[in-house]
Structure formats: C-alpha cells, structure tokens
Amino acid sequence: MHLIALNIPDLLINLWRCNFGCEKTDSKHSWDWGVLQGDTWKQHGQAITDSTPHLPGSFDRPPWNPAEKISSGYNAWEFLLYVYGLAPALPYNVLPEKYWRNFCKLVFSVWIFNQHHILTVDLQQAHKRMLEFTAEFEVLYYQRRANWLHFVRPSLHTAQHLGPEVVRSGPGICSSQWTIERTIGNLGQEIRQPSNPYANLSQCGLLRSQINALKAMILFLSPPTNPIPKGGVDIGDGYLLLRAKEKFPRSVRSCEAEVIQSYLSGNQSYDTEFQSKITRWARIRLPNGQVGRSLWKEALKAKGKCRVARNVKNNSEKRPVALVSFYSEPHDTLLKAFFGTVWSYTSQGDSSLHVVSIKAILSVVAMVPHTPFPTSNDVTERFFVVEKPGLDIAHMIHDNNVLEE
Known part of the structure; x- marks a missing residue:
C-alpha cells in the first residue's frame, strides 16, 4: 500500500516539481521533466479540485488541491485517486510525451495489482509493464549520471518485484496491515475524554472485544449482511x-x-x-x-x-x-x-x-x-x-x- 500509494507518487511528483537537490555540476533548467511549477502547478491543482463534483460519494474522500495540501496531511487514499485515477488524463500535454508514456505503464500495472481477483494474463501484462516502467525510468531520469543518482530510490527496485509471486502472497499481508491500521484509527475516533485519553481508549477496546465475543457465541446477534433501508x-x-x-x-x-x-x-x-x-x-x-x-x-x-x-x-x-x-x-x-x-x-x-x-x-x-x-x-x-x-x-x-x- 505504502509503496504504490505514497513512495512512488512522492518520487514522481517531486521530480516533476524539481524538488530534488541539484549539485553544482548540474542545473535544474536541464530537467525537461520539471514542468509542474509556478502557474502550471497551480492550474494543475485547481483541475484536481474541479474534478471533485464528478467523483461519486462511493469514492470516499476526494483528493485535496495538491498545490495547497500535498505536504500537509495528504493521505494514501487521496494519492491513489489523484495519481492513478485523475493524473493519467488531466495534465495530458503538460509533461513531455516520453515521460508521460512511462508513467502510464506504471498506472496500467497499479490498476491490475489493486484488484482482489486478477486474471493470469492480466498479471503477466502488469508485471511486464512494471519492469518496463522501472527500466525506462533509469534511462529517462537517471541516465547513468552520478549527479542524478539520487533520483533512483529503493522504491523503484521494490516495484520490480510486484510480479505474480508477490501479488499472490500480498493480499493477506496487506489485509492484516490494513486491519491493524483501521482498528487503531477507529478506536482513536471513539475517544471522548481528551483529559484522560488512554483510560478512555482502553475502555473502548474492552467494549469492542466483549461485543465481538458475544457475536461469535450468539450468531443471530450479528446484523444482516445486506440490510434494506426503509422504503427500499x-x-x-x-x-x-x-x-x-x-x-x-x-x-x-x-x-x-x-x-x-x-x-x-x-x-x-x-x-x-x-x-x-x-x-x-x-x-x-x-x-x-x-x-x-x-x-x-x-x-x-x-x-x-x-x-x-x-x-x-x-x-x-x-x-x-x-x-x-x-x-x-x-x-x-x-x-x-x-x-x-x-x-x-x-x-x-x-x-x-x-x-x-x-x-x-x-x-x-x-x-x-x-x-x-x-x-x-x-x-x-x-x-x-x-x-x-x-x-x-x-x-x-x-x-x-x-x-x-
């Protein structure tokens, strides 16, 4: 989750915004991929904001304007919608085409890797495109120059292993991590006594455990899996x-x-x-x-x-x-x-x-x-x-x- 939703987007966006350090032997003016700057970056951010009314409520939280909020609480879900949902089309004709085609190979792979059920032929194609993305990234951005070596982060190497074997074993790992993170988040939201938060949190956890135990012993206590709202x-x-x-x-x-x-x-x-x-x-x-x-x-x-x-x-x-x-x-x-x-x-x-x-x-x-x-x-x-x-x-x-x- 963090690799796809946070690490790789952070790498690409900082490259496109020229936020990387530049050595004395180099000049940012030679970085032809650094197009999201100044008014272009502001217009891009506004385009993301303007897309919000078109995103259904079932898409959960829409991404904030990245030009204003990307460094202040931009969460993983916002990055997923922004980078892999909106970004493939909205800034078209802004980033030079060779970089854009390389980025689209990443998007192609992520669309498939994010599914719960994946066809073998799709998985093979996704793995192929991901390998092409990482190999081309080094040719396009790094170019085997010592003063650009810091563009190649460990996340790129990890992405190469998002192939058939990793994807087959991945959902269980991701599911466990997601469960732990959501439990922590949900319990945190239930705190109602800021003066004594830890005692309050322990009571919330105890109450939830008791409810889960009762549901496990008395099955009919569980709510219906598909409740029908009034009038439905x-x-x-x-x-x-x-x-x-x-x-x-x-x-x-x-x-x-x-x-x-x-x-x-x-x-x-x-x-x-x-x-x-x-x-x-x-x-x-x-x-x-x-x-x-x-x-x-x-x-x-x-x-x-x-x-x-x-x-x-x-x-x-x-x-x-x-x-x-x-x-x-x-x-x-x-x-x-x-x-x-x-x-x-x-x-x-x-x-x-x-x-x-x-x-x-x-x-x-x-x-x-x-x-x-x-x-x-x-x-x-x-x-x-x-x-x-x-x-x-x-x-x-x-x-x-x-x-x-």
Whole structure:
C-alpha cells in the first residue's frame, strides 16, 4: 500500500516539481521533466479540485488541491485517486510525451495489482509493464549520471518485484496491515475524554472485544449482511432500489417512449400510438456496496452541491430497468498511445438512449471533463473514466463494456 500509494507518487511528483537537490555540476533548467511549477502547478491543482463534483460519494474522500495540501496531511487514499485515477488524463500535454508514456505503464500495472481477483494474463501484462516502467525510468531520469543518482530510490527496485509471486502472497499481508491500521484509527475516533485519553481508549477496546465475543457465541446477534433501508426494495442478486420514489407514474418523452417500447417488445418495430408511464426511483445500491443515483434525483439538488453518481458501467442484459444514454466509443488514439489508461468519451445525450436491466449495472464510475486537444479545432466536450481503486471490475482492458449516463 505504502509503496504504490505514497513512495512512488512522492518520487514522481517531486521530480516533476524539481524538488530534488541539484549539485553544482548540474542545473535544474536541464530537467525537461520539471514542468509542474509556478502557474502550471497551480492550474494543475485547481483541475484536481474541479474534478471533485464528478467523483461519486462511493469514492470516499476526494483528493485535496495538491498545490495547497500535498505536504500537509495528504493521505494514501487521496494519492491513489489523484495519481492513478485523475493524473493519467488531466495534465495530458503538460509533461513531455516520453515521460508521460512511462508513467502510464506504471498506472496500467497499479490498476491490475489493486484488484482482489486478477486474471493470469492480466498479471503477466502488469508485471511486464512494471519492469518496463522501472527500466525506462533509469534511462529517462537517471541516465547513468552520478549527479542524478539520487533520483533512483529503493522504491523503484521494490516495484520490480510486484510480479505474480508477490501479488499472490500480498493480499493477506496487506489485509492484516490494513486491519491493524483501521482498528487503531477507529478506536482513536471513539475517544471522548481528551483529559484522560488512554483510560478512555482502553475502555473502548474492552467494549469492542466483549461485543465481538458475544457475536461469535450468539450468531443471530450479528446484523444482516445486506440490510434494506426503509422504503427500499430488494430486487434480488444483491441489488436494492432506494428512495426517493415518485408518488405517481409520469408520462415520458417521445424519444424515451420509443426505446422503452422497443425494449419491452423485444426490439420490434415502434408503435407510434404506444403510450407509457413510468415511476422513477432515485437510487440503486449495487452488490459491491456502491450507490448510483438517477439524473432525476441529481437534477433536484443544488448545482455544485452534489457529487455526480449517475455514470455507471454495465454488463448487458427483467425488470426493473434503467433508461440510460450511452457514451461514445473511447478515443482510440489516446487509448492505444497510453496503454489503455486514458478512456476518453463524449456524451451522446438523447441520440443514444437505451433501456437496460438494473442488474446489468456493474459499478458507479466518475466521468471527469478534460480537454486533451486544446490546440485543435475539435471543441467537443470530452470526459475520461475514473474507477474506484480496488474494485474487482476496475480493469477494462479485456472487455468491451459500454459506459452509460
């Protein structure tokens, strides 16, 4: 966790900001990778801040502006979202391409290593890209110069061992470390007597141990694994419809009626006299615990006060259903040039409406606006995908799933 989330990001960001020591025989002006400085660094930080409304609440804490907070309490989760979620696309065209391609190989590997279940072919590809990243890093940044030797930290050597054997044995180690750290954090949050914190902490620990012992002896004391909130409806397979819900069915627009009737009739020809009314639900909870919202619910919230959670990743084909709009195909050049780490789409609105089964939704993703080609005549608004680190379905290289809004 610390290697991926803290050590390597700290190395790269300090290089790009020219925060390393420079010997008298050298000049920082020759460091062509040092581009995140001055106004460029401030603009980059603001872009990270501007992405927050587009990150669903299920992504937990969004990263702060790194230009203001990176040296004051920036935690590992923020680094994961910032470096491996947002950074592959937002600063595109700022860092010279040879360094950016090298960085994307790292991102490619980390996306795979962060999963709970990894295909053998993916693991082999991730290990290959990680070896390429570390080897190229020395060629690009160190260049076998004695006065640049301090750029090569031990974390780079450790990263080379993130291969099949380490990944197979790693989750148990990481899980134990995470459990200990979270227990310490949770107990610390429960302290309510700052004048006598250690006695208070010991009582909290004792109470938690007693509760755990009772749960182990009397199994029915444990809460249900998938509780249904008030007003929610269990539609099976771990999917829950959650309030709010419209009191009365409403008529739909003609473009919506067309795709709904096509879905219900098995894609038969559209009947112009077909009239349908639907009842909208505000939210859905997925088997992985994420909660997605409908556009209807998010439109009711104050602009800028709601973190968007209506972009979802689906499988394919039962009712209940969702009316969605498909995004375009990903930009092929960006996808191939950066090893499948930059998935850039355009919104198609009403021109790409479809009805899909609720159970076809796999996860909630972020679609963050970006401008990869600022000097071209193409002014189409584009969005790139950010998935929550660690989801089993986060790796998109070997599927052709369609993103929906």
